Structure formats: C-alpha cells, structure tokens
Amino acid sequence: MEKVTAKPVMRKRRGLASAILGLTVGLLLGFLILNHRISTPSVVNRLNFSIPISLEQRNDVFGDREERVNTSSSNLVFVGVMSAQKYLESRAKAVYETWGKEVPGKIAFFASEFSTVPENCPDLPLVPLPRVDDSYPPQKKSFLMLQYMWNNFGEKFEWFLRADDDVYVRTDRLEKLLRSVDSRRAMYIGQAGRGNSEEFGLLSLEYDENFCMGGPGVIISRETLRRIVPHIKNCLKNLYTTHEDVELGRCVKKYAGIPCTWSYEMQSILYHNSSGDQAFTGKLKRKEVHRAITLHPVKSPPHMYRVHNYMRGLKIQDLEHRRILLHRDIHSMSSSLGIEIDNIKNYTLAKGVALFPQKSNSVDYPGDTKVLGVPPGLRSFKPHSSDEVIPWDFLSRSAYSLGDSNPRRRIHSHVKEGLEDITREVMASINSCSRQRGRIVEERTALYGYRRVDFFGADTILDLLLVYRKYRGRKVTLPVRRHVYLHQHFTGLEIREVIDGTEVEPNETKSSSNSLQDIFPGFLSLSFTSKAIADPIQRKIIHFILPLSGRYEIFERFLKNYEEVCISSGERTKLLVVLFPHKREDSFNRTINLINRLKYRQPSAEINVIRNLGNFSRATALDMGVSTLENEDLMFFVDVDIVFTRSALIRIRLNTVLNLRIYFPIVFSQYDPKIVYGNEKEREKFIINDESGYWRQFGFGIATLYKVDYRRVGGFDLSIQGWGKEDVDFFEKSVKSDLEVFRAPDRNLIHVYHGVDCDSELSDVQFSMCKGTKADTYAGTEQLANLIYQNPEYLRFAKMRRFRNTKPGG
Known part of the structure; x- marks a missing residue:
C-alpha cells in the first residue's frame, strides 16, 4: 500500500x-x-499556402502530404524545374499539367525571390528562392535549387532531377531507368559534353573532365547531392564560365569525384534536338522520339500538350498489346484445360470469383477472348471456299492489288506509315538486347513485301535489307537480309458519341450497352422509333437541293424514292428543286404538276420549286438553291439519278459538322444493266458488287455541308456552264480551305445507270470528262474483256482502225 x-x-x-x-x-x-x-531572409512557400520557410529548415513544403512522400511508390525522384516569373503561366503550367502530374515522386518549380503563383494555375508548386533573380545565366538559381532540394528532401528521395521548363520527360521510362541503377552510389547522369566546336578548350575543363548538358535534364543521386551541397558556396565563388551546366559539372567532379556518364546511349535516352524553336513541332512518329526518356527543347506550351497526348497514345497502344497477350494466354489455357471458348466469359475461377467480373454489356468489359485471344499467325482466318480467299497486295516501289480499280498504283500514305511503324518496332525488338550482345542491327531498306487485311487484323510480310555491326571483340560489319512475318490484331470497336464535333458523355441508359444499334438507332437497319426524334442528330433538317432539266421519267422515280424514305417515314427533310427547261424535252410544266400532285397527296411535305428559264448550269442551279437558305441550314447537293435509304440520311447528319467538316460521300455507280445482266428482270435490283458497278471515287457532285461553310469555301464557279467540272472545282476549293473534307463509300447512295449524251458544244475539258464518264459506266474491265473474247470481230475492227489511223499518208 x-x-x-x-x-x-x-x-x-x-x-x-x-x-x-x-x-x-x-x-x-x-x-x-x-x-x-x-x-535571416526567408522564402515564401507558394505551393499550396503562404508561410515563411528558410532554406535551412527541413520541413516538407507539401504540408500534410508527408506520409505519401515517404511511401515506396512515390519517393523515387524529386524533380526541380528551373523557370522564371514570365514563364510560370505558360511553360511551367504546361509542364505541371502534362508530365509533371505523373512524376514518381515530387516536382517543384524554382524561380526568383519575388515570383508568384500564376492565376491560371493556382496549385503550381512554386518555390521562390531568396536573393535570386531571373537574370541569365542562372548559376545561382541552379545551385541554390540543389541546396534547397537537399536541405528539405535529402533523406526522402533516392534521386534528384534538375530540369528546365522546356523539357518533356517520359516519367514511366524515367522510373524504369532509375530503379535499375543503385542510388546508394555517387551518380551524375546526363548527356555528356565538353562544349561545341567554338567553345572547345575554352571552358577550363581538364582532359578527364566533362559536364552533363542541362537542357535534356541532369539526374543526381542522393549520395552525389550529399557530397556537393556543403561546398555550393565555394562553387559559386569560383565560376570560370557563364554556363550553368558546365559549372555544375565542375563542382560535381571536384567534390563528388565523378564525371558525367560517358555513354553514347545517353544521346538517344536524354535527347536534345538542335532545331531550336522548331524542335518537335513536326512529325512525332520518329525513332528518336520513341526511344527517348527526355525530349528537349519543347518551347511552345501547345506543343508540350501535343507531345504529351502523343506519348499517352503510345502508352494506350502498349496497354492494348498487353491486353491482347492476356487474352491469348486465356485462350491457350482454355484449350489446354478443355474449356469451351464460347463459355469462357462466364467461367469462374473459384466460388464467387469470376474470370471476368464485368459483364459483356459493361463499358469495362475487357473484350471477347474468342476474337482477341486467337493465336498470332498468318492463317488465323481460314476460308471455306475460293470466294473467301483474301488476296495479298504486293508492295515494292509501287503497290499491286487485285482489289483496286487501278491494279498498279502508288503506295497509299496510310499503308506507308503503317510499314514504317512496323519496321521501327521490329528494329527496336531486334536491338533490345544489343548492349549485352555487343552488336547492333541497322535498317537499310525494305526490298519488297506483301500485305492483306482479314477479319482478325492486318498481315504483313517484309523482306528487309539490314546491316549487322558487331562492336565487341572482333569488329564485324555485314549486310544481311531477313524476312519479317507480322500479324497486327484488331483490338475491338471503340465508340464515342459526338454531336456537332463535340464529344458528349453517354447517358446512364446508354452506358449499359456498346452496340451500334443502341447508340445510333437505325444505323444498321431501317427500323426507327419515335425516340429518335429526341436525338439531336435526328433533329437536323436536311435541305435537298436538286438541279433539274428535263428527264421527267427519272424525276418520277426520284420523287417516289423521296416520298417513301423521307415523307412517309417522317424524316426531317425539305426538298428544293431548281428547274430549268430542256432543249429537246418539253417537260417543264409536267414536272411542276408532278410536284403539286405529291404535295396534295402529302400535305406535310415541304417541297419548293425555283424556276429558271435560262440555259442549264448545275453550278448556277445549286447556288440559287443555297441563296434561299439560312447560314446554319444543312444542305444536300443531290442528282436526280441518285436513289437513297434512310441510313444515308443518318450518315449525312453524322459526317457533316458545322464550321468543321464537309462530307463528300463516294456513291456506287451502276454499269449498263444490259451488259451486266442482259435479263430485264434483274435490271432494277440494286446489287453492289464488282460486276454490277463501281465506286465513283472521282465524282464530287454529291456533297453535304452547311450554308455558312459553302460561303466560307467560296462557292461554285458560276462561269462554268453545262455539264461537269463545277464539282471538281468546288472540291479543290474545299480541300484548300481550313475545313475538313471527309470522304467515304456509302452503299446506301446509288447512282442509277443512264445513257450519257455528251454535248458537242461543251468545252474541251468538259467534253473529255463527259466521254471518260461514259466509258467508265459502260461495264467493268473483266466484263469488257469477256465481251471481246466472245466477239473476236471487235478486236479485229479495233486493230484495223488503228492501222488506218497510223498508216503514213492515211
């Protein structure tokens, strides 16, 4: 007690x-x-709140985020970005909002003593350094930044990166590099230099001294920083040049005892482009950009965002590839375990643990293993008949294709770009272990190749001429040829809903399905519901503008098609007919009566007629129709020979965007039914194949656009009279304008065959175009060849005529 x-x-x-x-x-x-x-003067902390912090204090300037700083996933590297007050709202903001958000550690921006956080980026982590201004050269700013980093974060991070505000860093690759190096050793990593040709020998460097170039970035280990920070005052008192990176290298060599990394590889890892302000403003799909960790300089903030978006695209491609590999593993294991691949999406690993937690109608569903898991190979698609065999295109200096109207042609730009991508990835794979093997393989040229696209993806075979260089041991340089067999798998259908060029978030009712039928009602079929009227795409009124002169029977067919597709089904359309008299056909009044009878039968139909008693000119007719509309009206330039379905109207509304895009659909043009079928019963069928017609790739008369964009382009050339040429001229104006031009085949727009009568009064250019169109619409090449084989007298007649025309004095 x-x-x-x-x-x-x-x-x-x-x-x-x-x-x-x-x-x-x-x-x-x-x-x-x-x-x-x-x-003692203090530094004002501008990161998240304003409190005085001295350089000698070792508080975490990131406030209550100390716990996250000390976690193993985010204490790898501290990035110090040197900037200036005038660049904080532009370059620094761009860096912070792009790669700065993805640093495996922390990032801070260092500027002059009186710098303030920009209003357009209030959360920018800014550290104003005391007794430092933004004058050039920034030696004092650089050394005091390193001192600050050590005093406040020396024990919390393994690595420290000194960067400029015009460098782009691929943080994922930086993390991979740093985790492969021992941070306990004194390391000074960068692109080594000794000055350019004019400065060589004038930088007071000893024979074994160098420096890490500051532009592409300098990586310093914790041990190196520990050694040099106590001597920073001495380094600042003994400056030999005006180059900040040279003086930092001299300080590291003197007090840490190490030079910058002597490695040729650093020139590509920490990449500096000598083009100045034009660097990385052009094509980014280059091997220098793909293999680099840092890119310098990116002077313009918009280009910083552009580079960042491109790198995110590369990361998405990598993730898609990993997803494909996982599906292939599942496909292979299901085969080994005897599990039906059709049931794999419902397979459970254990009780209550599904292989795919998300259902197939969820936006997070990883994809169909039956399609994505097919093992790679050139025989993934197995044809069941000769008609299903997919021919290969041969590629050399030109492209040779059986499926093209021009069998021998130049290699299209998208194919050429794809081949460059393939070659770059293949060479990167070959050289992935080049350092360990002491050799490197360089690409010389692609000699030839084969390419095809099937249901599963694109298959490519290339014959590459390479140069083999061995630089370890006995040096060898040899030319070699290798064949590359590559299968690029399709990754599935990605759908984004866009209204007038702006992407919209899917509604909750739509998020439960990825089908086209749910997103675009009636896109894949002709069945529409009343809900379609609420769709902003369906609400767009299409103004048909039809130039017409004569051709009464053809116009009857057009009106019948218009009544069935547009009026009877309640489509939001209006028809404007610009009517001219015909030289030989007296149908002017009959045409007007035909329209009036339709309007009497269909009171809701909005059909108007503009009468012009002059000579027919398609350009003048369309321009007259345009003048009656409002600036934001959607116009459809159509010909009387066209038949269409409601699916074509859907595509017109989707592919034409106000102030952004003009749509020139590629219509299917019929051959002469007498040649194709011979049988009268088959002539009215609109069959789309190589025998019945061809895609009118060089026809630009059918177009959809808004009136304001018509004026913006410059409209038609009204001096063009008669048939043809006005559409080509307008298409060229559209391509040269600041608007997008979109072309795509539309199987629901068919140009019905009719005989072509070329007026001898046309200009030479128009007459030649008319004769060419007449020949194109007669029949296909194969049919014409068969016609000649079956009638040898045609060939004898042609030979005799040619002989007479070329005979001297004939």
Missing part, C-alpha cells in the same frame, strides 16, 4: 517540475528563433 500511495505523489511532483522546465526552455527557444527569423 505504501508503494501504491507513493506513486501519485511522485508523478505529481515530476509533472510540476517538467512543466516549469518546459516553459523555461520554450521561452528561450522562442526568443532564439525570433532573433534568427529577424536576421
């Missing part, structure tokens, strides 16, 4: 004495700190 009663007494006395002692010590420390604050 004595011991029990003694303890409270002892505790009470000890507490009173401790309180008196703590109060005394606190007052003394407060007095000392107050005097210290008065005598």
Whole structure:
C-alpha cells in the first residue's frame, strides 16, 4: 500500500517540475528563433499556402502530404524545374499539367525571390528562392535549387532531377531507368559534353573532365547531392564560365569525384534536338522520339500538350498489346484445360470469383477472348471456299492489288506509315538486347513485301535489307537480309458519341450497352422509333437541293424514292428543286404538276420549286438553291439519278459538322444493266458488287455541308456552264480551305445507270470528262474483256482502225 500511495505523489511532483522546465526552455527557444527569423531572409512557400520557410529548415513544403512522400511508390525522384516569373503561366503550367502530374515522386518549380503563383494555375508548386533573380545565366538559381532540394528532401528521395521548363520527360521510362541503377552510389547522369566546336578548350575543363548538358535534364543521386551541397558556396565563388551546366559539372567532379556518364546511349535516352524553336513541332512518329526518356527543347506550351497526348497514345497502344497477350494466354489455357471458348466469359475461377467480373454489356468489359485471344499467325482466318480467299497486295516501289480499280498504283500514305511503324518496332525488338550482345542491327531498306487485311487484323510480310555491326571483340560489319512475318490484331470497336464535333458523355441508359444499334438507332437497319426524334442528330433538317432539266421519267422515280424514305417515314427533310427547261424535252410544266400532285397527296411535305428559264448550269442551279437558305441550314447537293435509304440520311447528319467538316460521300455507280445482266428482270435490283458497278471515287457532285461553310469555301464557279467540272472545282476549293473534307463509300447512295449524251458544244475539258464518264459506266474491265473474247470481230475492227489511223499518208 505504501508503494501504491507513493506513486501519485511522485508523478505529481515530476509533472510540476517538467512543466516549469518546459516553459523555461520554450521561452528561450522562442526568443532564439525570433532573433534568427529577424536576421535571416526567408522564402515564401507558394505551393499550396503562404508561410515563411528558410532554406535551412527541413520541413516538407507539401504540408500534410508527408506520409505519401515517404511511401515506396512515390519517393523515387524529386524533380526541380528551373523557370522564371514570365514563364510560370505558360511553360511551367504546361509542364505541371502534362508530365509533371505523373512524376514518381515530387516536382517543384524554382524561380526568383519575388515570383508568384500564376492565376491560371493556382496549385503550381512554386518555390521562390531568396536573393535570386531571373537574370541569365542562372548559376545561382541552379545551385541554390540543389541546396534547397537537399536541405528539405535529402533523406526522402533516392534521386534528384534538375530540369528546365522546356523539357518533356517520359516519367514511366524515367522510373524504369532509375530503379535499375543503385542510388546508394555517387551518380551524375546526363548527356555528356565538353562544349561545341567554338567553345572547345575554352571552358577550363581538364582532359578527364566533362559536364552533363542541362537542357535534356541532369539526374543526381542522393549520395552525389550529399557530397556537393556543403561546398555550393565555394562553387559559386569560383565560376570560370557563364554556363550553368558546365559549372555544375565542375563542382560535381571536384567534390563528388565523378564525371558525367560517358555513354553514347545517353544521346538517344536524354535527347536534345538542335532545331531550336522548331524542335518537335513536326512529325512525332520518329525513332528518336520513341526511344527517348527526355525530349528537349519543347518551347511552345501547345506543343508540350501535343507531345504529351502523343506519348499517352503510345502508352494506350502498349496497354492494348498487353491486353491482347492476356487474352491469348486465356485462350491457350482454355484449350489446354478443355474449356469451351464460347463459355469462357462466364467461367469462374473459384466460388464467387469470376474470370471476368464485368459483364459483356459493361463499358469495362475487357473484350471477347474468342476474337482477341486467337493465336498470332498468318492463317488465323481460314476460308471455306475460293470466294473467301483474301488476296495479298504486293508492295515494292509501287503497290499491286487485285482489289483496286487501278491494279498498279502508288503506295497509299496510310499503308506507308503503317510499314514504317512496323519496321521501327521490329528494329527496336531486334536491338533490345544489343548492349549485352555487343552488336547492333541497322535498317537499310525494305526490298519488297506483301500485305492483306482479314477479319482478325492486318498481315504483313517484309523482306528487309539490314546491316549487322558487331562492336565487341572482333569488329564485324555485314549486310544481311531477313524476312519479317507480322500479324497486327484488331483490338475491338471503340465508340464515342459526338454531336456537332463535340464529344458528349453517354447517358446512364446508354452506358449499359456498346452496340451500334443502341447508340445510333437505325444505323444498321431501317427500323426507327419515335425516340429518335429526341436525338439531336435526328433533329437536323436536311435541305435537298436538286438541279433539274428535263428527264421527267427519272424525276418520277426520284420523287417516289423521296416520298417513301423521307415523307412517309417522317424524316426531317425539305426538298428544293431548281428547274430549268430542256432543249429537246418539253417537260417543264409536267414536272411542276408532278410536284403539286405529291404535295396534295402529302400535305406535310415541304417541297419548293425555283424556276429558271435560262440555259442549264448545275453550278448556277445549286447556288440559287443555297441563296434561299439560312447560314446554319444543312444542305444536300443531290442528282436526280441518285436513289437513297434512310441510313444515308443518318450518315449525312453524322459526317457533316458545322464550321468543321464537309462530307463528300463516294456513291456506287451502276454499269449498263444490259451488259451486266442482259435479263430485264434483274435490271432494277440494286446489287453492289464488282460486276454490277463501281465506286465513283472521282465524282464530287454529291456533297453535304452547311450554308455558312459553302460561303466560307467560296462557292461554285458560276462561269462554268453545262455539264461537269463545277464539282471538281468546288472540291479543290474545299480541300484548300481550313475545313475538313471527309470522304467515304456509302452503299446506301446509288447512282442509277443512264445513257450519257455528251454535248458537242461543251468545252474541251468538259467534253473529255463527259466521254471518260461514259466509258467508265459502260461495264467493268473483266466484263469488257469477256465481251471481246466472245466477239473476236471487235478486236479485229479495233486493230484495223488503228492501222488506218497510223498508216503514213492515211
């Protein structure tokens, strides 16, 4: 009991004495700190809130995020970006909002003493350095930045990166590099230099000294920073040049005892482009960009965002490839375990643990293993008949294709770009272990190749001429040829809903399905519901503008098609007929009566007629129709020979965007049914194949656009009279304008065959175009060849005529 009663007494006395002692010590420390604050200038912390912080203090300037700083996933590297007040709202903001958000550690921006956080980026982590201005050269800024980094974060991060505000860093590759190097050693990593040709020998560097070029970035380990920070004042007092990176290298060599990494590989890893302000403003799909960790300089903030988006695209491609590999593993294992691949999406690994937690109608569903998991190979698609065999295109200096209207042609730009991508990736794969093997393989040229596209993806075979260089041991340089067999798998259908050029978030009712039928009602079929009227795409009114002169029977067919597709089904359309008299056909009044009868039968139909008693000119007719509309009206330039379905109207509304895009659909043009079928019963069928017609790739008369964009392009050339040429001229104006031009085949727009009568009064250019169109629409090449084979007298007649025309004096 004595011991029990003694303890409270002892505790009470000890507490009173401790309180008196703590109060005394606190007052003394407060007095000392107050005097210290008065005598020592402080730095204002501009990261998230404003409190004075001295360079000698070792507080975390990121406030309450100390716990996250010390976690293993985010304490790898501290990035210090040197900037200036005038660049904080532009370059620094671009860096912070792009790769700065993805640093495996922390990032801070260092500027002059009186710099402030820009209004357009209030959360920018800014550290104004005391007694530092933004003058050039920035030696003092650079050294005091390193001192700040060590004093405040020296024990929290393994690596420290000194960067400029015009460098782009691929943080994922930086992390991979740094985790492969021992951070406990003194390391000074960068692109080594000794000055350019004009400066060589003038930088006071010894024979074994160099420096890491500051532009592409300098990586310093914790041990190196520990060695040099106590001597920073001495380094600042003994500057030999105006180059900040040279002086940093001299300081590291003197006090850390190490030079910058002598590695040729650093020129490509930490890449500096010598093009100045034009660097990385052009094509980014280059091997220098793909293999680099840092890119310097990116002077313009918009180009910084552009580079970042491109790198994110490369990361998406990599993730898609990994997804394909996982599906292939699942496909292979299901085969080994005897599991039906059709049931794999519902397979459970254990009770309550599904292989695919997301259902197939979820936006997070990883894809169909039956399609994506097919093993790579050139025989993934197995044809069941000769008609299903997919021919190969032969590629050399030109492209040779059986499926093209021009069998021998230049290689299209998208194919050429794809071949460049393939070659670059193949060479990167070949050289992935080049350092260990002491050799490198360089590409010389692609001699020839084969290419095809099937249901699963694109298959490519290339014959490459390479140069093999061995630089370890006995040096060897040899030319070699290798065949590359590549299968590029399709990754599935990605759908984005866009209205007038702006992407919209899917509604909750639509998020449960990825089908085209749910997103675009009626896109794949002709069945529409009343809900389509609420769709902003369906609400767009299409103004048909039809130039017409004569051709009464053809116009009857057009009106019948228009009534069935547009009027009877309640489509939001209006028809404007610009009517001219015909030289030989007296149908002007009959045409007007035909329209009036339709309007009487269909009171809701909005059909108007503009009468012009002059000579027919398609350009003039369309321009007259345009003049009656409002600026934001959607126009459809159509010919009387066209038949269409409601699916064509859907595509017109989707592919034509106000102030952005003009749509020139590629229509299917019929051959002469007498040649194709011979049988009268088959002539009215609109069959689309190589025998029945061809895609009118060089016809630009059918177009959809808004009136304001018509004026923006410059409209038609009204001096063109008669048939043809006005559409080619307008298409060329559209291509040269600042608007997008979109072309795509539309199987729901068919140009019905009719005989072509070329007027001899046309200009030479128009007459030649008319004769060419007449020949094109007669029949296909194969049919014409068969016609000649079946009738040898045609060939004899042609030979005789040619002989007479070329005979001297004939």
